[in-house]
Amino acid sequence: NNLSFVDICFTSTTIPKMLWNIKTQSKVITYAGCLTQIYFLILFAVSDVFLLGVMAYDRFVAICHPLHYTVIMSPRLCGLLVLVSWIISILNSLLHSLMMLQLSFCTNFKIPHFFCELNQMIQLACSDALLNNLVMFFAAVLLGGGPFSGILYSCFKIVSSIRRISSAQGKYKAFSTCASHLSVVCLFYCTMLGVYLSSAATKSSHASAVASVMYTVVTPML
Numbered sequence: 001n002n003l004s005f006v007d008i009c010f011t012s013t014t015i016p017k018m019l020w021n022i023k024t025q026s027k028v029i030t031y032a033g034c035l036t037q038i039y040f041l042i043l044f045a046v047s048d049v050f051l052l053g054v055m056a057y058d059r060f061v062a063i064c065h066p067l068h069y070t071v072i073m074s075p076r077l078c079g080l081l082v083l084v085s086w087i088i089s090i091l092n093s094l095l096h097s098l099m100m101l102q103l104s105f106c107t108n109f110k111i112p113h114f115f116c117e118l119n120q121m122i123q124l125a126c127s128d129a130l131l132n133n134l135v136m137f138f139a140a141v142l143l144g145g146g147p148f149s150g151i152l153y154s155c156f157k158i159v160s161s162i163r164r165i166s167s168a169q170g171k172y173k174a175f176s177t178c179a180s181h182l183s184v185v186c187l188f189y190c191t192m193l194g195v196y197l198s199s200a201a202t203k204s205s206h207a208s209a210v211a212s213v214m215y216t217v218v219t220p221m222l
Helices: 002-024 031-064 066-072 075-101 118-124 130-164 168-202 205-221
Strands: none
Touching (some): 002 205, 031 130, 031 168
8 A cells, every 4th residue: 555655646746747737838847846746756756665575575575484474574564664765765855955065067058858857957057066976875885775685585495485385276376476576576676776877888869768767757657
């Protein structure tokens, strides 16, 4: 339920504005509107990452420790994990937004994207954005790499447990429990990673915008 809510909010941050731009043939966004979009986009993107990590831990406990599942994954722990995910996401989003306020921009400038993306906005700043780039990099490594490492570890342990199951029916049941989650994780992380790697390699804002549709629209929809 939490992941579905976050995905709906994640797409609602960018898609309504994009559709309005197409309808009115106007691609103007105010500075305040852009900052607001960045804040909520980061908030829901990081929440998505943390919730996928929490779900990976849930699948790990369900398959590797099935007899202790109800004891380990108590409603109190589940609530605490979700609460911590939201608190970290809010603080991280607030940090980036406040740091954006310290940058200066030209009066009118063109954003080569269909939404205000943090990376694109930092590149368009007229003032020195070294600190913003460093914070963005370390936040991506810690808040993106941390949950992803946990997901990979959970996957490794789950596969090891599935291989030890003797019956084919038992293997199928265990695999089907986490297959949909792994599919979403692969789509979300691979497309997001692809966006930043491709934009860094080709410097093509058009290619980056097209690829961004995958993690902002397609993955949440699925």
